[in-house]
Amino acid sequence: MPILNEEEAKRILQKVISLSQADECEANLNGSENGNIRYARNAVSTAGSQSNTSLVVQASFGKKLGVSTINEFDDASLEKVVRRAEELARLAPENPEFVSILGPQAYDSSNSFKQNTVEITADYRKDVAQSSITPAAANDLTAAGYFVDSNNFAAMMNSKGVFAYNQSTGLNFTVTMRSNDGSGSGWVMRDYSDVSKFSASEASQIAIDKALQSRNPQAIEPGKYTVILEPAASIDMLEQMFFNMGAREADEGRSFLSGKGGATKLGEKLFDERINLYSDPLHPEVPTATWAGDGFPLKRTQWIENGVVKNMTYTRYWAENKGVPYVPFPSNIIMEGGSASLEDMIKDTKKGILVTRMWYIREVDPQTVLYTGLTRDGTFYIENGQIKFPIKNMRFNESTVVMLNNIEAIGKQERVQGEAEISCLIPTLKVRDFTFTSLSDSI
Amino acid sequence: MKDNFSDFMRLKRRDFLRWGGVGLGGLMLPIPAWATPVSAEALLDPRLDVRQKKQLADVALNAAKSKGASYADVRIGRYLNQFVVTREDKVENIVNTESYGVGIRVIVNGTWGFASTNDVTQEGIAKAAYNAAAIAQANSKIQKEPVKLVPTPSLGEVSWKTPIEKNAFEVPISEKVDLLLTANARAMENGANYVNSLLFLVNEQKYFASTDGSYVDQDIHRIWPICRVTAIDTESGQFKTRNEFSAPMGMGYEYLDGRASSKIQTPAGVTVYRNHYDIIEDATNGAKQVKEVLKAKSVQPGKYDLVLDPSHLWLTIHESVGHPLELDRVLGYEANFAGTSFATLDKWQSKSFQYGSKEVTLFADKIQPNSLGGVGYDDEGVQTKRWDLVKDGVLVNYQAIRDQAHIINEPESHGCCYAQSWNDVQFQRMPNVSLAPGKTPYSVEEMIKDVEKGIYIIGDGSFSIDQQRYNFQFGGQLFFEIKEGKIAGMLRDVSYQSNTQEFWNSCAKICDESDYRLGGSFFDGKGQPSQSSAVSHGSSTTRFNQVNVINTARKI
Numbered sequence: 001m002p003i004l005n006e007e008e009a010k011r012i013l014q015k016v017i018s019l020s021q022a023d024e025c026e027a028n029l030n031g032s033e034n035g036n037i038r039y040a041r042n043a044v045s046t047a048g049s050q051s052n053t054s055l056v057v058q059a060s061f062g063k064k065l066g067v068s069t070i071n072e073f074d075d076a077s078l079e080k081v082v083r084r085a086e087e088l089a090r091l092a093p094e095n096p097e098f099v100s101i102l103g104p105q106a107y108d109s110s111n112s113f114k115q116n117t118v119e120i121t122a123d124y125r126k127d128v129a130q131s132s133i134t135p136a137a138a139n140d141l142t143a144a145g146y147f148v149d150s151n152n153f154a155a156m157m158n159s160k161g162v163f164a165y166n167q168s169t170g171l172n173f174t175v176t177m178r179s180n181d182g183s184g185s186g187w188v189m190r191d192y193s194d195v196s197k198f199s200a201s202e203a204s205q206i207a208i209d210k211a212l213q214s215r216n217p218q219a220i221e222p223g224k225y226t227v228i229l230e231p232a233a234s235i236d237m238l239e240q241m242f243f244n245m246g247a248r249e250a251d252e253g254r255s256f257l258s259g260k261g262g263a264t265k266l267g268e269k270l271f272d273e274r275i276n277l278y279s280d281p282l283h284p285e286v287p288t289a290t291w292a293g294d295g296f297p298l299k300r301t302q303w304i305e306n307g308v309v310k311n312m313t314y315t316r317y318w319a320e321n322k323g324v325p326y327v328p329f330p331s332n333i334i335m336e337g338g339s340a341s342l343e344d345m346i347k348d349t350k351k352g353i354l355v356t357r358m359w360y361i362r363e364v365d366p367q368t369v370l371y372t373g374l375t376r377d378g379t380f381y382i383e384n385g386q387i388k389f390p391i392k393n394m395r396f397n398e399s400t401v402v403m404l405n406n407i408e409a410i411g412k413q414e415r416v417q418g419e420a421e422i423s424c425l426i427p428t429l430k431v432r433d434f435t436f437t438s439l440s441d442s443i
Numbered sequence: 444m445k446d447n448f449s450d451f452m453r454l455k456r457r458d459f460l461r462w463g464g465v466g467l468g469g470l471m472l473p474i475p476a477w478a479t480p481v482s483a484e485a486l487l488d489p490r491l492d493v494r495q496k497k498q499l500a501d502v503a504l505n506a507a508k509s510k511g512a513s514y515a516d517v518r519i520g521r522y523l524n525q526f527v528v529t530r531e532d533k534v535e536n537i538v539n540t541e542s543y544g545v546g547i548r549v550i551v552n553g554t555w556g557f558a559s560t561n562d563v564t565q566e567g568i569a570k571a572a573y574n575a576a577a578i579a580q581a582n583s584k585i586q587k588e589p590v591k592l593v594p595t596p597s598l599g600e601v602s603w604k605t606p607i608e609k610n611a612f613e614v615p616i617s618e619k620v621d622l623l624l625t626a627n628a629r630a631m632e633n634g635a636n637y638v639n640s641l642l643f644l645v646n647e648q649k650y651f652a653s654t655d656g657s658y659v660d661q662d663i664h665r666i667w668p669i670c671r672v673t674a675i676d677t678e679s680g681q682f683k684t685r686n687e688f689s690a691p692m693g694m695g696y697e698y699l700d701g702r703a704s705s706k707i708q709t710p711a712g713v714t715v716y717r718n719h720y721d722i723i724e725d726a727t728n729g730a731k732q733v734k735e736v737l738k739a740k741s742v743q744p745g746k747y748d749l750v751l752d753p754s755h756l757w758l759t760i761h762e763s764v765g766h767p768l769e770l771d772r773v774l775g776y777e778a779n780f781a782g783t784s785f786a787t788l789d790k791w792q793s794k795s796f797q798y799g800s801k802e803v804t805l806f807a808d809k810i811q812p813n814s815l816g817g818v819g820y821d822d823e824g825v826q827t828k829r830w831d832l833v834k835d836g837v838l839v840n841y842q843a844i845r846d847q848a849h850i851i852n853e854p855e856s857h858g859c860c861y862a863q864s865w866n867d868v869q870f871q872r873m874p875n876v877s878l879a880p881g882k883t884p885y886s887v888e889e890m891i892k893d894v895e896k897g898i899y900i901i902g903d904g905s906f907s908i909d910q911q912r913y914n915f916q917f918g919g920q921l922f923f924e925i926k927e928g929k930i931a932g933m934l935r936d937v938s939y940q941s942n943t944q945e946f947w948n949s950c951a952k953i954c955d956e957s958d959y960r961l962g963g964s965f966f967d968g969k970g971q972p973s974q975s976s977a978v979s980h981g982s983s984t985t986r987f988n989q990v991n992v993i994n995t996a997r998k999i
Contacts, residue, residue, distance in 0.1 A: 038971050040776045043587050046868060047578060048557055050972070067538060071561060093534050093620065122581065130585075144778035146971040176779040187779075252637060253675040254682040256999065261677060270999075359782075360907045364918060364938060367682060368997040372916050372938070374909045395907070395914055395940065401999040437993060438940050440914035441785070 002031040002051040003153050006165040012055070012073055013157035019082040022059035022089060024101050026158040028293060029055050036148040037125040042133045047125065059085035063098035066091070099316040102295045104161040110168070112287040114194035117169035120149045131200035132175045132207075141211050143204070145175030149195065156295055166289035169193055172417060175204055176377060177211035178443070184217075184390070185443050186210025187357055187377035189232050191415045191423050193287055210356060210378035217390040217443075220381060222436040226352035226408065228345050228382070231426040233375075234403070235418035236361040238426065241369045241400035242277075242333055245303065247312035251322070256369045256401065257312060269308045272407040277304040279330030285415055286423050288331035296328050303333075307404075337413035337427030345411050345430055347385040352430070354380040354387065358396075361419070370399045374440055393443075394436040406432045491519070491563075493650070493660050497600070499568055500652035503547050506569040508654065510576035512549040514592060516653035516823060517572075519545050519563065520865035525612060525644040529623045531631060537616055544865040547572045551579035553589025555846075557868040593848040593855055595825050597656035603819025605664040606812070607695025611644045614696050622699065623670075626726035630672045633730035636682075640670040640726070643691075645965070645977070649822075649865075657824040665815055665977055666698050667691035667965060668722050672729035676737045683935075685733035686902060686920055688713075688754055689720040690962045691977065693817045707958070710891045711923045711930050713901055715754055717960050718813050732921060739933035741996050742922065746989045748897035748951070749939060750890055755919050756878070757962025757980035758903040763943040764798075764805050765876040765980065767912035768832050769969075770841040770851065781969050782910025785943065786838060791851070796838040799947030804879040805833040807842055809858055814979035815963045816859075816875035823869060825858035832876065836948075844871045863974040870974075873967055877981035881953035887984045890954060897925035898937060898992060903962065905938065916940045918995070936996040946987060954983035 004012070009029055016027045031053035038046045056069045059082065066088025070081040128147045136143035149171040157163045173190040188207040192198050241256070250257035250264040257265045280300040281288045290298050294316070302310045311327055319326040346354065356378030364370045375393045382388065411428035418424065491499070500517045507515035521543045528536040544561035545568055556579025560571040623640045630638040645665040652658045670687040692698050701721025706714055714728055751759070767784040771777055790796035799805075809816045809827035820826055823845055832840050843851055844860040862869035891899065902920025909915075922934040941949075963979035 034972075036972060038779075040778055041774070044582055044585055045776060046555065046557070047582060048868070050559070050866065052561070052866075069540075088537075091616070092537060095535070096533060097535070126585070142775065142778070144775060146779055148972065174779055178775070178778060178783075253677065253680070254637065254673055254684075258680060258682070260680045359910055362905050362907045364905045364916075364995045365936075365997065366684075368999045370995060370997050372905065372907045374907070374914065376910055393909060393914075395909075395916060397916075397938075397993070397995065399997050399999050402997070438914060438916075438991075440909045440911075441942070442782075442909035442911035442913050 009155035032152040040144040112168035162295040184215030239418040271307040271404040276336040292328040506572035552583035554583035602660040608697040611696040630726040635730040753960040815977035880956040880983040958983035
């Protein structure tokens with residue numbers, strides 16, 4: 001029973017709310033079914049499926065809050081979980097930052113569920129693996145990959161009359177192709193809601209081409225270079241900066257968005273004017289639920305417009321405290337793109353570096369959102385509009401703010417996931433003066 | 444705050460979703476995705492006794508055998524967490540989580556299969572065992588080499604418990620809240636602008652059984668107190684945070700008693716801790732120190748001799764020694780995610796690969812008292828032990844489990860197999876990997892005295908390393924300049940970059956065992972779907988010569 005339809009979910013949630021004796025009660029019900037296959041050394045290593053459904057009940061008396069969950073759904077279990085939450089709420093200290101639950105809301109209808117994806121079978125997953133392994137072996141390469149598909153539902157209800165339901169699907173595919181002499185490596189990612197958009201062979205071929213082209217890389221001197229960052233190369237730097245866009249931290253003076261003397265940089269132009277960053281649960285390429293976990297409607301929200309900071313994320317407490325509208329953490333991140341293809345962008349580059357992806361990106365200084373990390377699985381030197389030769393991987397130390405100021409060109413968008421596993425739509429970026437600080441021998 | 448959390452695995456989207464409207468406060472905790480909250484009293488009520496667990500385990504093993512399994516193991520697990528989350532004078536959240544279920548692993552036709560269920564009944568368990576066998580059967584059609592397990596002794600019925608003095612789950616919430624709020628108050632009184640603190644408790648109750656005739660009942664405890672102190676210079680708009688000098692430990696609540704015998708006063712005047720932590724004192728010191736950091740001199744980049752405190756060095760050991768010597772990475776099983784390794788089999792076979800200088804002996808173990816890796820038996824029923832990875836500078840071994848040991852001619856598993864929960868399949872995970880202390884008496888004071896131009900680093904900071912573990916960069920919490928054998932004030936904006944082999948070969952001297960301490964993390968990430976594992980790394984203060992230091996200050 002991991003996936004409940006709207007009526008089944010509603011029935012359980014209504015029962016929970018009717019059992020509540022607290023001042024306020026809110027319940028979230030989530031379920032998912034995942035199937036996955038993993039392969040390495042040109043053979044399947046593991047495959048499996050995971051499913052679970054769980055109910056979270058939050059009860060409050062005044063400013064005292066308690067939380068409890070369960071994954072059994074008979075009447076006695078539902079009663080038990082509600083009583084436990086209430087008991088914890090009675091024991092909890094008062095939280096001065098407590099915020100009352102929301103009243104009824106209106107939601108857009110979401111388009112995050114794709115029937116095609118639900119119909120994926122174990123046989124399909126095996127074929128995905130074969131689509132990588134067979135051509136890899138034929139090219140003297142070794143494939144290691146992972147494919148996972150998921151069918152999820154989420155529902156919530158509270159004692160002030162909020163009810164929300166959503167169903168979503170997704171799939172994510174990555175494959176690494178390594179040359180058998182250990183001198184080259186290529187990689188690709190595909191991320192979709194609808195499996196009909198996915199071709200394992202097409203994707204695997206890109207990783208194969210990169211692996212073959214990247215063999216025997218040359219060392220170049222670290223320093224400042226013009227880079228063409230494929231979407232998978234910039235997503236982590238963008239995502240990590242985005243996680244630092246909380247209003248409270250900015251107001252408190254401990255964020256890159258903090259100004260001097262208690263001000264923030266809201267309304268300031270921090271980035272190149274071609275930078276536009278927003279979230280939209282209805283975007284057809286990255287559709288999500290249209291409500292946040294607390295039942296608040298998710299709408300299109302502009303974060304950066306023409307390089308200007310337009311919005312920061314808020315908790316409900318902080319929005320109330322500041323007397324401003326609540327801006328919840330979004331469900332996707334979209335950066336506006338252009339029409340130039342990767343080939344066009346390479347053609348327009350006199351000297352530069354093409355970066356397939358970046359790896360192990362970690363914050364060095366939150367004040368400047370400075371990150372370090374390395375290139376991986378396909379790094380190439382470009383001269384006079386052509387890829388000249390593969391180069392050795394390099395470590396960078398760069399601020400996302402600097403990166404988004406040094407924009408030369410913006411290309412087509414692709415759907416990718418960063419380390420936080422949020423599906424985002426990010427364009428290829430051409431950036432000048434990107435700072436590489438050392439060489440790596442890694443392949 | 445969230446990105447300062449010393450997690451190796453960053454927070455995943457599913458962790459946000461899982462918690463729906465349930466706010467976890469400003470600190471976004473990397474809560475395992477499989478855990479769900481439960482009430483306080485439920486944590487202490489045992490689910491099944493050992494006899495019942497054995498009966499259910501036998502159902503799984505018999506069901507697997509009936510479907511042609513040549514080997515099967517079953518883990519009945521109950522995984523508990525508690526979080527107490529505070530900031531300044533407020534409790535932001537108190538959360539208890541529980542996860543309960545069964546994971547079954549089988550070999551059919553020489554191929555692994557795994558299935559799990561939260562239906563802990565005879566019927567549910569038998570069904571999961573059939574599923575696991577069916578998956579193995581299906582995958583065996585495209586299998587190239589059959590799984591080979593090295594033998595392991597039949598254990599009969601055994602048990603093991605972390606030797607805790609005080610079960611942290613039994614300590615009243617009010618006592619924990621008082622401790623954290625007192626620490627926060629001290630930080631604020633001493634000039635902090637903000638302070639976030641929390642307690643993170645773990646209890647794994649797991650029962651393992653296998654067709655080798657082993658029945659293992661274990662009760663494992665871990666604790667991690669965290670305290671982050673932030674100071675802001677409003678004039679310049681600069682802000683800095685100083686992280687706690689505690690370590691996550693395989694201990695009970697006694698870790699927080701702050702007993703004096705566990706305190707170490709370093710030559711820089713900074714107090715650090717061995718096996719007991721004083722969070723109130725550390726919060727006080729943290730507030731004073733973070734204000735100094737704001738005024739500290741920005742480092743001049745260049746080559747320095749580094750003196751690295753164990754509270755810092757553990758993370759460098761983890762990334763540059765622990766990971767490259769995982770045999771699954773060496774073989775290519777992690778090529779698509781965590782990566783491979785520069786420490787290839789030919790280097791090990793040569794018996795002369797100089798991983799480090801002759802000062803350097805790095806050992807692996809799952810038995811060190813108070814460590815996160817310390818258990819009686821691993822998650823495939825192998826009794827744990829200690830072994831050398833690098834001996835007097837030379838690469839001598841890897842980390843291997845039952846299905847890998849034959850590849851490196853080991854007669855037995857190293858006993859380092861682990862799964863993050865009943866719901867995940869067990870695989871090779873990093874044991875504790877530690878740097879053996881120097882054999883001759885040598886203090887940190889003497890080490891500092893011997894350095895002409897250096898930097899003394901306390902606490903772990905930013906960390907990053909490539910996918911084959913050559914090139915790395917590390918930051919820290921506190922940095923002190925060493926000039927002609929003396930501490931010459933605080934520095935800031937320090938990171939060092941090096942190459943693993945070059946770095947460990949620049950190891951010049953290691954302090955003696957009186958300075959030996961553990962550091963670690965709950966969040967070592969590996970695998971797809973990814974799993975986290977808790978691991979400790981011990982060392983004494985160690986000197987590395989002529990390491991490249993960069994200045995990380997930027998203008999945006």
